[in-house]
Amino acid sequence: MTNSLFPPREVASERTVIISEREGSENEPLFRLGEAITHAAFRVHPYHHEILGDKADLRTMTREDLYQHYKTYYVPNNAVMAVAGDFDTQSMLARIRELFEPIPAGATPPRLARHEPQQTGELTLNVEGPGETTYLQVAYRFPAASHPDFYALSVLDSLLAGPSSLNMFGGGISNRTSRLYRALVEKEFAVGVSGGASATIDPYLYTFTLTVHPKRKPQEALAALDAEIARVREARVAKAEITRAIKQARAIFAYGSESITNQGFWMGYSEMFANYNWFLTYLDQLAAVTLADVQRVAREYFRPQSRVVGTYIPTGNGEVKNG
DSSP states (O other): OOOOOOOHHHHHHHHHHHHHHHHTTTTHHHHHHHHHHHHHHOSSSGSSTTOOOOOHHHHOOOHHHHHHHHHHSGGGGGGOOOSSSSOOOOHHHHHHHHHHHOOOOOOOOOOOOOOOOOOOOOOEEEEEESSOOEEEEEEEEEEEETTTTTTHHHHHHHHHOOOOOOOSOOOOOOOOTTTHHIIIIIISSSEEEEEEEOOOOOEEEEEEEEETOOOOOHHHHHHHHHHHHHHTTTTOOHHHHHHHHHHHHHHHHHHTTHHEEEEEEEHHHHHHHHHHHHHHHHHHHTOOOHHHHHHHHHHHHOOGGGGGEEEEESSSSSSEEEE
């Protein structure tokens, strides 16, 4: 927190590495499509920007810009320390105090309060680029992880697309039993389908990603997706399906959280958007979700008026366009 120097030569070297990483990502259709959707969804909130950054900023930020950011935000007053593993608590606390207590707490960093205005209608966009595969992404507004509806929406995610892995480290499970797999993949509207939920500090997005079947148009795949969401909103869901969705959502979180790395992650991260009790009670909160809860959040959040629909249109050559 105190000893980094940011030598100009290292800054220049790292700038080259990050720009190269950015350019590599730009060759991926889903990166380009996802970035375009995020830009459209967030015009005000800082979520508008990719963590990787824009090339314009990467090329122009100075060593002084980086160092000032480091001195402002990398201070004890803006940090949470989490320690997980096999250790003696008193010895560990003594060592932490020895290393960190001498560091000045620092001032409270400034906070950006740029809340995204409510979306009032469906947004659609196309991204053209090289390749032979058409992709469709449909992003709905999704609440922060601290919101009470997050649990019911997590079960809805499990029901429709298979449970998202919220853990920082570790993969997911097969979604072949999910509604969208049966309705889109087995019926050849899509080659693959997935859903993506994230535990975020501020409201973000829930995104369905469809690899459109070569024999289908994107509009056909979207219509099939909408029909399946409508079935949930209209109460055509058996209680047994909800029970299975809860079981799968709990399982993927529980199994991932068995690792020491993920336990440490959740100890620290949950303090950022709520508190550690969020992590401790997450499985119980999922178990308490009812069929009525799932149908309510499906009606409230999965509405065309509050979504962004993006299509990646392959051109079969090296040219890339946004539109």
